[in-house]
Amino acid sequence: MGKGDDWEAMLAVALEEAKAGLAEGGIPIGAALFDAKGKCLGRGHNRRVQDDDPSMHAETAAFKNAGRQKTYRDKIMVTTLAPCWYCSGLIKQFQIGTVVVGEARTFQGGVEWLRQQEVRIVEMDSTECAELLGKFIAENPKLWHEDIGEL
């Protein structure tokens, strides 16, 4: 268990998930949901390829795996990539208080929209996150475009 503001340690968990997804042949995006004390409640990665499941983005997988929570206002969603609109909608609806974004170079999603709505955004601008996904996209452009509905 880490501390509630050790963003690097939290991002490391999301990155482990992204790498696990890659090892399974999937799109390497990972996420995890933490409580205010830095305890990991749930973690997961994109499962489009592995399960033929378009609904399991990294953030929704982490949210699902964390199970039912009384409130999300004090929770922290950490993700290797800026959340898409689907995952940004999740964050807004459940009022997740803080989002730690591994990188927003590849894709910006709903980050600015969330910021306007008083979600605390912590941008890590991680080269490791960007390179991991960037290499995958260069090799699998169709899968990436399918995952963001741009086919």
Add this chain to the structure above:
Amino acid sequence: MGKGDDWEAMLAVALEEAKAGLAEGGIPIGAALFDAKGKCLGRGHNRRVQDDDPSMHAETAAFKNAGRQKTYRDKIMVTTLAPCWYCSGLIKQFQIGTVVVGEARTFQGGVEWLRQQEVRIVEMDSTECAELLGKFIAENPKLWHEDIGEL
């Protein structure tokens, strides 16, 4: 298989799902995804109670059950209740072209936001949908508030 603009027939499928959820002790919200010819690709209902799964709203369940699709621009999402922000984000990200809303009396979610983004919204204003969910909420207010992140 119905026709691609027989909204009543499509809503009937979503309502069947909502009632199936209620019979399982769950929150009675149902949805289905149709193609442009009115063929049902996937259907589902809220599974928070049944599976202890906060990620399975009616729309995300229908989207998941429809499997991977090349494009969603010609697809129709039918739901007994106006989509929440989570499900509205799903609709925006995957550019689902049409959303048939059973009712928006109980909850408006992201309907206006979707309309501004050129999603075609068909409002059915169904009393049956509103009464089914309204009765459940009156009896289970905590579950409802948990489901929309308002606890």
